[in-house]
Amino acid sequence: MKIKVGISSCLLGHEVRYDGTHKHLRLATESLSRYFDFVPECPEVGIGMTIPRKPIRLVGNPESPDAVAVHDETLDYSHALTAFGEKKAAEHQDLCGYIFMKNSPSCGLFRVKVYQENGYPSATPGRGLYAKAFTNLHPLLPVEESGRLCEPLLRENFVTRVFAYANWLQLKKQGLTVKAILDFHVRYKYTLMAHSPSKYAELGRMLADAGNHEPDALGERYFAELMTTLKTLASRKTHTNVLMHLQGYLKKKISSSEKQELATIIEQYRTAQIPLIVPVTLLRHHFNNHPDPYINKQAYLQPYPDDLSLRNAI
Structure with missing residues (x-):
């Protein structure tokens, strides 16, 4: 739909x-x-x-x-x-x-x-x-x-927020539980980290004792902080930080030459030689070949459909 x-x-x-x-x-x-x-x-x-x-x-x-x-x-x-x-x-x-x-x-x-x-x-x-x-x-x-x-950054940010908002509404329709909130947070871990590492950490602390809170009240607090955090524009610096975190999941799975290629691509993104879609596509290629259950949950690698081409210009 x-x-x-x-x-x-x-x-x-x-x-x-x-x-x-x-x-x-x-x-x-x-x-x-x-x-x-x-x-x-x-x-x-x-x-x-x-x-x-x-x-x-x-x-x-x-x-x-x-x-x-x-x-x-x-x-x-x-x-x-x-x-x-x-x-x-x-x-x-x-x-x-x-x-x-x-x-x-x-x-x-x-x-x-x-x-x-x-x-x-x-x-x-x-x-x-x-x-x-x-x-x-x-x-x-x-x-x-x-x-x-x-403006490409503002356009990408808006669409990211729309899809996150829609995903949350869908979760609410299914009924909020503590587990559902925690799973949602896991899904948006690296997206949040790209927008604000400090706010991501704050949200993690908010959920540290999630079991002691009523799900609906906790969900309202969490969602308010989530959407506020996503309004912050992600930067090349914060995206690079996330890309390097994701790279770490592959260190025992890909060859030395593949590691070097990936590191080079991430560095080229950091220095504004290439758009974000290039390192993200390479990471997705490696995770398709070497699936990781935790990474498969992450919205960061595909926060919206690919054919919107929003990461081609940032």
Whole structure:
């Protein structure tokens, strides 16, 4: 089954913007749609605004701005957009991610302009009112903006989080047990280590006395820390650390020449000569020839389907 992911309607090519146009995000329709079941929403249309319509913008305090029509601030859509965001957040409990339209006064996540009385935007940016209301009620949900998904690291990070979120929801449907939580942690050991070695260690300490805690409460604490940790971008340094750990499982299984080749490939990755997919592919080749039950459980070697090609550019 595909993973349900929310998205701003205009990013799917729907002509719902104020001027009747769209902002088609081909990454979504031509790549991610193979694995994501997109749930489109246009909050402006959702609250009854027409197509075309007067554009809106954020004004006032960047922490709690209002959304009003450009050149006519008597047309205030603040309450309606916020209420619509809260309504949709309550309806969409099964989403595993959300892609929002950048710079939008309704859907923008980052750096949305908030205009002041002098006609200029504040130095402090805001967040679109629909996006703010939705994310406030789903603080752990993987979210990203359309523009930022053009950056390979951010794109790979977002998709990694979406698949981890989906895997956790599936685990919850089956019923949380202490063993299930511990098995999930084992599965994500090296993924967590790649994002933050220190946070990985903290999560290990959290689970050290897992048997003394009620599974649902422990699961909520663990999942919150997991998703927070995965938001940290993995670096070449931390990936190299993980690759070397994985290399250690092969030291008694592959030949000296194969060890040298693998070490060289990992070093070439560390020094940015090759992308991550190269050492990962070589490691997978060796583990296919020399299976290891523990390594076979690891999400790190395949956190999402290969044909998304996300590690080819990082």
